[in-house]
Structure formats: structure tokens, C-alpha cells
Amino acid sequence: MTEILLLFALAIALGWPLGRYLAAVARGAPMPGDRVFGWIERPIYRLLGVDPVSRMGWRGYAGAFLWSNLALAVPVWLIFMNQGWLPLNPNHVPGMSWDLALHTMVSFLTNTNQQHYAGQAQLSHLAQMTGIVGLQVVTPMMGLCVLVATLRGFFGSERDGMMRTEAAKAAKVAEVVEVVEVVEEAREAEEKAGKRDTATGDVATRDAATVDVGNFWGDVTRVTVRFMLPLCLLWALLLTVQGVPSTLQGGPVAVPVDAAARAEQKIPLGPVAAMVAAKQLGTNGGGWYGPNSAMPLENPTPFSNFLEMLALVLIPVAVVFMVGAFTGRKKLAGLIFGCMLSMSLLSAGASVWLEGYSAAAGDIAVMEGKEVRLGADTSALWAALTTQTSNGSVNMMHDSAAPLSGVVMLSNMLVNAIWGGIGTGVQQFLVYLLLTAFLAGLMTGRTPELFGRKIEAPEIRLLAVLVIVQPLAILLPTACALAISSFPSFPSLAGTSNPGFHGVTQVFYEYVSAFANNGSGFGGLGNNTAWWNLTCSAALILGRYPGLIVPLAIAAMLAVKRKTPEGANSQQVETPTFALTLIAVIAILTVLQFTPVLV
Numbered sequence: 001m002t003e004i005l006l007l008f009a010l011a012i013a014l015g016w017p018l019g020r021y022l023a024a025v026a027r028g029a030p031m032p033g034d035r036v037f038g039w040i041e042r043p044i045y046r047l048l049g050v051d052p053v054s055r056m057g058w059r060g061y062a063g064a065f066l067w068s069n070l071a072l073a074v075p076v077w078l079i080f081m082n083q084g085w086l087p088l089n090p091n092h093v094p095g096m097s098w099d100l101a102l103h104t105m106v107s108f109l110t111n112t113n114q115q116h117y118a119g120q121a122q123l124s125h126l127a128q129m130t131g132i133v134g135l136q137v138v139t140p141m142m143g144l145c146v147l148v149a150t151l152r153g154f155f156g157s158e159r160d161g162m163m164r165t166e167a168a169k170a171a172k173v174a175e176v177v178e179v180v181e182v183v184e185e186a187r188e189a190e191e192k193a194g195k196r197d198t199a200t201g202d203v204a205t206r207d208a209a210t211v212d213v214g215n216f217w218g219d220v221t222r223v224t225v226r227f228m229l230p231l232c233l234l235w236a237l238l239l240t241v242q243g244v245p246s247t248l249q250g251g252p253v254a255v256p257v258d259a260a261a262r263a264e265q266k267i268p269l270g271p272v273a274a275m276v277a278a279k280q281l282g283t284n285g286g287g288w289y290g291p292n293s294a295m296p297l298e299n300p301t302p303f304s305n306f307l308e309m310l311a312l313v314l315i316p317v318a319v320v321f322m323v324g325a326f327t328g329r330k331k332l333a334g335l336i337f338g339c340m341l342s343m344s345l346l347s348a349g350a351s352v353w354l355e356g357y358s359a360a361a362g363d364i365a366v367m368e369g370k371e372v373r374l375g376a377d378t379s380a381l382w383a384a385l386t387t388q389t390s391n392g393s394v395n396m397m398h399d400s401a402a403p404l405s406g407v408v409m410l411s412n413m414l415v416n417a418i419w420g421g422i423g424t425g426v427q428q429f430l431v432y433l434l435l436t437a438f439l440a441g442l443m444t445g446r447t448p449e450l451f452g453r454k455i456e457a458p459e460i461r462l463l464a465v466l467v468i469v470q471p472l473a474i475l476l477p478t479a480c481a482l483a484i485s486s487f488p489s490f491p492s493l494a495g496t497s498n499p500g501f502h503g504v505t506q507v508f509y510e511y512v513s514a515f516a517n518n519g520s521g522f523g524g525l526g527n528n529t530a531w532w533n534l535t536c537s538a539a540l541i542l543g544r545y546p547g548l549i550v551p552l553a554i555a556a557m558l559a560v561k562r563k564t565p566e567g568a569n570s571q572q573v574e575t576p577t578f579a580l581t582l583i584a585v586i587a588i589l590t591v592l593q594f595t596p597v598l599v
Contacts, residue, residue, distance in 0.1 A: 003306070003377075003378065003381070004348065004352070004381055007306070007309055007310055007313075007381075008313075008341075008344075008345075010310055011310060011313045011314055011317045012317060014314060014318075015314060015315075015317035015318040015320070015321055016318075016321050018314070018315070018318035018321070019317075019318040019319065019320065019321025019322040019323075019324075019325060020321065020322070020325045021227070022223070022227055022318055022319070022322040023322045023325035023326040024325075025222050025223055025226045025227055026148045026219065026222070026223065026322065026326055027326065028218065028222065033226070037222075037225055037226050040225050041221050041222065041225055044221050044225075045217070045218075045221065048217055050215075050217040050218075051215075052215055052217055052218030052221065052222075053215065053218065054215055055212045055214070055215060056212070056213060056214065056215055056216060057208075057209045057210050057211055057212070057213065057556070058149070058153065058208065058209065058211060058213050058552050058553055058555070058556035059209050060216075061146075061149050061213050061214065061215075061216050061552065062146075062549045062552060062553075064216035064217065065142060065145075065146060065216055065548070065549075066545070068142070068216070068220075069109055069139075069142070072109060072134075072135065072138070073105055073106075073109055076105045076108070076109070076130070076131040076134075076135065077101055077102060077105040079126065079127055079130060079131045080095070080096045080100075080101035080104055080105060080123075080127055080131055081095045081096055081097075081098060081101045082095050083095050083096070083123065083124040083126060083127045084124075086124065086126050086127075087126060088124060088125040088126035088129070088248070089124035089125065089126060090125065090248075090249065090250030091124070091250050091251075091266070091268060093121070093122060093123060093124045093127075096117070096122065099530045099533040099534060100116060100117060100528060100533055102533060102534075102537060103116055103532075103533035103534070103536055103537050103540075104116070104117065104131075105131070106537040106540050106541060107286075107519065107536075107537075107540055108131065108132055108135040108136065108139070108284070108286075109135055109139060110139070110517050110540045110541065110543070110544035110545075111135075111139040111140050111142075111143055111282070111283065111284060111390065111421055111422070111424070111517055111544070112284075112285070112390070112392070112513075112514065112517040112518065112519045112540055112543075112544070113136070113279060113284045113285040113286030113392060113393075113519040114285075114286075114392065114513060114514055114518075114519040114521065114536060114540065115286050115287070115290075115519070115521075116527045116528045116532060116533060116536075117528065118289075118290035119132075119286070119287055119288050119289055119290060120268040120270075120288060120289045120290065121268070121290070125248060125270050125271065128270065128271070128275060128288065129271060129274075129275075132275060132286070133271075133274055133275050133278050136275070136278035136279055136282050136284040137224065137228055137229065137232060137278050137282065138220070138224060139282075139284075140228070140282035140283060140284065140315075140421065140422040140423070141220055141223045141224045141227075141228050141422070142220055142423075143421055143422055143423030143424045143427070143548060144223055144319065144422050144423035145214075145216060145219040145220050145223060145423070146423060146427065146548045146549070146552055147319070147423035147424075147426055147427050147548075148214065148219055148326070148423075149213035149214050149216070149219070149552055149555075150213070150427060150430065150551050150552045150555045151323065151326055151327055151555075152212065152213045152214050152555075153211055153213050153552065153555030153556045153558070153559045154327070154430075154451060154555045154558065154559070155327040155328070155329065155451070156211070156212065156559055207560065208553070208556040208557045208559070208560050209556070210560075211555075211556040211559045211560060213552070213555075213556065228281070228282070231281055231315075232274070232277045232278050232281055232282075233277075235277035235280070235281055235307065235311060236273045236274045236276075236277040237273075238307055239273040239276055239277060239304055239307065239308075240273040242300055242301050242303055242304035242307070243300040243301065243304070244272050244273040244276060244297070244298060244299075244300060244304060245269040245270060245271075245272040245273065245297055246271055246272065246273040246274065247269050247270065247271065248270070248271060249269055249270075250266075250268070250269065250270075251266060251267045251268045251269035251270070252266075252267050252269075253265070253266055253267070254266075254267055267297075268289075269297075270288065272288045272289075272297065272298060275288050276288065276293070276298055276299075276308065277311070279391075279393060280308045280311035280312060280391070280393065281311045281314065281315055282315070282422060283312070283315070283316065283389045283390050283391045283420075283421045283422050284391065284392075284393075284519075285386065285390075285391045285392030285393040285518065285519035285520065286392065286393065286519055287393060287394075292393055292394045292395070293305070293308055293382075293393055293394060293395040294371050294374075294394060294395050294396055294397070296373075299395060302374075305374060305378060305382075305395060308393070308395075309378075309381065309382055309385060312382075312385045312386060312389050312391050312393075313344075313385055313388070313389060313419055315422050316389050316419035316420060316421070316422060316425055317337075317419065319422060319423065319425070319426055320333060320336050320337045320340060320426065321333060321337070323336060323426060329574075331574035332573075332574055334574070335573065335574050335575075335578070335579055335582075336426065336429055338576075338579055339429070339579050339582060339583055340417070340418055340419055340425075340429070342583070343388075343415070343418045343583065343586075344384075344385075344388050344418050344419060347384050347387075347388055347408055347411070347412055347418060348381055348384040348385065348388075350384075350404075350408050351380040351381065351383055351384035351405055351408050351409075352377050352380045352381055352384070354380070354401075354402045354404050354405045354408065355376045355377070355379065355380035355383075355401060355402055355405055356376040356377045356380060358402065358404075360402040360403065360404070361376065361402060365400075366400070366401070366402050368397075368400045369396055369397030369398075369399065369400025369401075369523070370396040370397075370400065371395060371396060374395055374396075378395070379395055379396035380401075380405065382394065382395045382396070383396065383398060383401060383405065383408075383409060384408065384409075384412065385419075386518075386520060387408075387409040387410075387412035387413050387518060387520060388412045388418040388419045388420075389418075389419045389420060389421065389425070390416065390420055390421035390424060390425070390516060390517045390518050390519075391421075391518065391519070391520075392513065392518040392519025392520035392521075393519075393520070394520055397523045398509075398520055398521070398522055398523070399506070399521075399522035399523040399524055400523075406505060406509070406522075407598055409509075409520070410505075410508070410509060410512055410594075410598065411590070411591050411598075413512050413513060413516035413518050414470075414512060414516070414590040414591060414593075414594055415586055415590045415591070416428050416516045416517075416590075417429040417431075417432060417586070421517055423548070424517065424544075424547060424548060427547060427548055427551050428547055430551050431463060431466055431547070431550075431551055432582060432585060432586050432589070433450070433573065433582065434450060434455060434459065434463055434551075434554065435463055435467075435585060435589070436573075436578070436581055436582040436585045437449065437450040437455060437571060437573055438455045438460060438463075439581075439585060440571060440578065440581055441455070441571055444571070446571050448571070449564070449570070449571055450558070450571075450573065451558075451563075451573075452563040452564045452565065452570065453558045453559075453561045453562075453563055453564070454561060454564075455558075458557060459554050459557055459558065462550050462553060462554055463550075463554070465546065465550065466546060466547060466550055467589060469542055469546055470515060470590075470593075471593060471594070473511070473515045473538070473539045473542040473543065474508070474511045474512055474515050474539070474594075475594075475597070477511055477535045477538075477539065478504075478507050478508050478511050478597075480493070481493045481494045481507050481531070481535075482494055482504060482507060493529075493531045493532075494506075494507050495525055495526030495527060495529060495532065496524075496525060496526075497524030497525065497526070498524065504597075505522065506522040506524065506525045507525070508597055509521060509522045510522070510525055510527060510532070510536065511535075511536070511539050514536045514539035514540050514543065515539045515540075515542060515543035516543060517540065517543050517544055
């Protein structure tokens with residue numbers, strides 16, 4: 001219990017200043033270290049051939065996000081298939097098959113890290129360092145940037161006001177006067193052209209595509225260079241001190257105690273600490289070794305275990321605090337934080353009780369798949385946190401957990417917004433927020449609105465797409481795999497290692513994990529086949545890109561609507577009553593929707 005309280009307390013205490021710093025980075029405001037970071041960033045902009053201060057509409061921002069993903073996908077896919085003859089391969093690992101390489105590439109490109117391979121046996125150092133760790137650093141920051149762009153769409157005027165205030169404090173008086181004059185001239189020109197509503201200040205006749213949501217290239221470069229990389233460096237050093245390998249050597253050859261069973265055994269090493277730091281901090285998951293953080297080399301001490309668990313939730317918590325600092329709406333950040341923390345504590349408490357103190361926990365079989373040196377409580381806490389975030393790393397085998405613990409893990413991933421991934425968690429929460437505001441408006445007889453702007457049919461249609469995609473992407477392939485495997489004349493697609501209901505759960509868990517961009521799995525599933533690699537790749541893509549881009553489009557659509565001043569008659573969303581309603585809507589749309597298969 002002490003460890004649980006200490007972990008949450010530290011995550012909140014460290015997340016608050018990190019969130020404020022992240023908001024400053026996202027705003028692009030003047031800050032200490034600009035000279036140092038600018039020296040790193042300017043060559044990147046020249047290499048990309050982009051202007052970081054040019055503005056983008058939501059379509060341009062989403063297009064840059066998608067094209068950058070495609071530009072990363074092709075070389076990483078080729079590296080995985082051709083690693084056998086590429087350098088930095090001291091263990092002589094052969095190249096992957098095209099379908100396994102495709103799934104691995106898509107998995108890490110979507111910030112999921114679902115592994116259908118054993119890391120230490122099927123990836124070279126070059127593939128780990130470039131294709132794996134490279135994507136682990138960049139892709140979570142891409143998700144964060146899409147969230148920042150969405151917040152700009154929702155709260156553009158508030159954000160711009162905060163930026164002007166901060167710039168005024170940091171700049172010279174003459175420069176500030178000049179900036180204000182330029183802004184006022186632009187406003188007057190828009191009013192004369194009939195483009196700005198003089199009563200509300202809203203630009204009412206714009207198309208949603210023209211809403212300024214920032215610059216993707218500038219956003220990604222700033223948050224990666226100024227936030228993610230320094231944090232990864234710090235965590236890698238801390239883990240190296242604890243004994244996590246950090247070397248380019250292939251590793252020693254050991255003679256087993258029972259030489260009759262095996263003459264020798266290769267102990268694979270490598271730059272493990274850097275990979276573990278990135279996988280934990282970036283809600284990436286996966287692992288250098290097949291057993292993941294249950295492997296003593298990847299997680300050697302109780303302190304390294306605590307560091308890795310803290311890293312699971314540190315940045316997701318910081319992102320919630322960033323929302324308040326970035327938008328100026330501290331009550332909104334409080335609503336998000338309160339809902340997420342309540343669901344997190346409920347999930348973590350249930351998981352720890354089920355694994356350590358329930359009637360099922362007394363069965364010696366429940367200790368199968370757990371590290372005795374870590375214990376049941378710590379393993380259960382990790383399992384809860386790794387599925388509350390879209391991380392998916394493990395320090396025990398989830399397949400061996402108590403039966404109801406599996407339900408807790410599945411529920412966490414189906415919600416996918418308890419803390420969620422970096423950027424994607426809050427983005428999914430905004431989807432639930434919009435749906436709840438719409439439903440609450442209908443129930444109370446008010447016009448559904450959020451932040452003073454009406455929620456109408458076009459926005460609800462887009463939200464409905466997100467609601468429908470989840471069961472289609474999860475239940476349809478699950479049903480196909482199980483149905484086809486039941487025919488003797490067809491080869492088994494499911495690849496389950498357990499008969500009956502647990503075998504069904506193995507298949508269902510794999511697709512839930514893929515769609516939630518989590519990456520954890522029930523061990524024993526024979527998933528390195530063309531069926532699993534291709535269908536999981538599709539689930540990974542459907543779970544990542546619509547959930548990021550659709551809320552961005554909705555924010556732009558709402559931004560061009562005339563804003564009604566918020567008053568006593570407005571629908572209040574930043575209240576405890578609304579928070580309880582929101583949690584109920586989340587439960588209905590996710591857990592209850594999948595109740596038949598969970599039962």
C-alpha cells in the first residue's frame with residue numbers, strides 16, 4: 001500500500017511542473033534554454049525544408065502527421081527485413097519475414113509496441129536502436145502534438161491571449177507595442193471584410209479548414225528536443241546505475257549448471273537502458289527481451305521496478321496538467337484529472353486485491369508467470385498501470401493472472417482514457433466529453449453545447465464513427481479467427497494454447513490490445529502468422545489514426561461557430577455532477593458494450 005501511495009504522490013508532484021513546462025514548450029513562448037535548443041532545432045528545420053512559424057489548418061496538420069508517419073514507415077520496414085546483412089548485428093540475427101516486419105513496423109509506428117517476436121533473438125542492435133527506439137521517441141510526441149493542435153482549435157482565442165501576455169512580459173516594450181498594433185490592424189481588416197463578428201470576436205464566416213491549429217513540424221521538433229529526449233536521457237542513466245545493460249557488445253557466453261542439458265548459453269546484452277527508458281516514458285511498451293520487465297536484466301532491482309512503474313504514468317499525468325496551463329482553463333484540467341484519477345485508483349485497487357487478497361489469490365497457480373522477487377502486489381499494480389496507459393509492458397505474464405484481473409485489464413484498454421497514451425488519452429477523453437455534453441444537453445432540455453459552441457449533427461456523425469469503429473475492429477476479427485478455427489478442414493487461425501473460454505479471451509485480448517494501442521498480450525498465443533500480423537496491423541491503424549484526427553476535425557468545426565458567452569444558463573461541464581455522468585457514459589460505451597464477450 002505504501003508503494004502505491006508513494007507512486008501516485010510522486011507522479012502528481014512531478015507531473016505538475018512537467019505539465020507547466022510542457023505547456024510553455026507547446027506554446028512556443030520565449031523560455032530559458034532557447035539558445036541551446038535552437039542550435040539543435042534549426043538544422044532539423046533546414047533538413048526538413050520547413051518553416052516552423054508558418055500556420056496550418058487542421059487538414060494541413062493532419063496531412064503532415066500522416067505523411068511523416070509514412071516517411072518513417074518505409075525505411076523502418078526495410079531495416080527489419082534486411083537487418084541480417086546490415087551493421088550492428090553482433091548476434092547475427094536474420095531478417096524478418098515481410099508480414100512480421102510489417103506488423104512490427106506498424107506496431108511501433110502507432111505507439112503500440114505489440115510484439116509478435118522475441119526482441120533479443122529476432123532484432124539486431126541496429127534495428128532496436130533505429131526502428132524501435134527511434135519510433136518510441138518520436139511517435140508519442142506526434143500524438144501529443146495532435147492533442148495540442150486540437151486544444152488550439154477548441155481554445156484558440158484563450159490560448160492566443162495567453163501567448164500575447166507572456167510575449168509582452170518577455171519582450172521589450174517597443175516590440176510589444178508594434179505586435180499589438182499589427183494584431184489590431186488585422187482585426188480591423190477582418191471586421192471591415194465582414195469576417196469577424198464584432199460582438200463576440202469570433203471569426204464566423206471562416207471554413208473549418210482555415211482554423212489555425214499551429215505547425216506540426218515545429219511542434220514535434222520542440223517537444224521531442226526540449227522534453228522527451230532530456231527525460232529519456234535522465235531515465236536511461238538512472239536505469240543504467242541500477243544495472244540495466246547499456247552496451248553495444250553482443251554479450252557473454254555462459255556454461256549452464258547442467259551442461260548435459262545444454263553445453264552453453266548466450267547472454268544477450270545491448271543498449272537496453274535507452275530502450276527501456278523510451279518504452280516506459282513514451283507509453284510505448286514492448287521490451288528488449290521477450291519476458292519484458294520480468295527479465296532481471298531489464299528490471300534488476302526493486303528501485304528499477306519502481307522507476308519503470310513511475311515512468312508509466314508520469315507523462316500522461318503531466319499532459320493533463322499541461323491542458324490547464326495551455327488553455328487557461330484550470331477547471332477543465334481538474335475535471336479530466338479527477339475523472340482519470342478516480343478510474344485509475346478503482347482499477348489499481350481492484351487489480352491488487354484480486355491478485356493478492358481475493359479467494360482466487362490463494363491458489364498457488366496464480367503465482368505462475370509472476371516474479372517471486374517482485375511479489376503479487378507489485379505485479380498487479382504494474383498490470384493495472386500498464387493497461388490504464390497505452391503502454392503494454394509487463395513484469396508478469398498477464399495470461400497467468402487471476403481470472404477477474406484479466407477483466408480489469410481488458411476494461412482498462414476498452415476505456416483507453418483512464419490515463420491513456422501520450423496525447424491519445426486526453427484526445428479520447430475529449431471524445432467522451434463531447435458525447436456526454438451532447439447526451440446531457442438532450443436529457444436536460446438544453447441545446448447541446450461545449451465551451452459555448454453548439455454540438456450539432458456533423459460533429460455527432462463523426463463521433464458515431466469512432467464509437468462504431470471499436471467493436472468492428474475488435475469483435476469482427478475475433479469472431480472470424482474463432483469461427484474458422486472451429487472447422488476441421490481449415491487450418492487454425494486463432495493459435496490459442498488454452499481450450500474453452502480462456503482461449504476465446506486470448507484472441508479477444510490480442511485485438512483489444514492492438515486497437516487500444518497497448519501492446520500487452522496473453523502469453524501462449526501463436527501470433528507470428530500472416531493472419532495475426534495482418535489483422536492486428538489493421539486493428540493498430542484503426543485504433544490510432546481516427547482517434548487522433550477526428551477530434552482535431554471536430555475542434556476545427558466548432559471553432560468557426562459563433563461562441564455564446566458562458567453564463568448561468570449554459571451547460572456546466574466542469575462540475576462533479578457532470579464528471580459522474582461522464583464516467584457513466586464511459587462505462588456504457590465501453591465496458592457494457594462488450595459485456596457479452598467479457599462474461
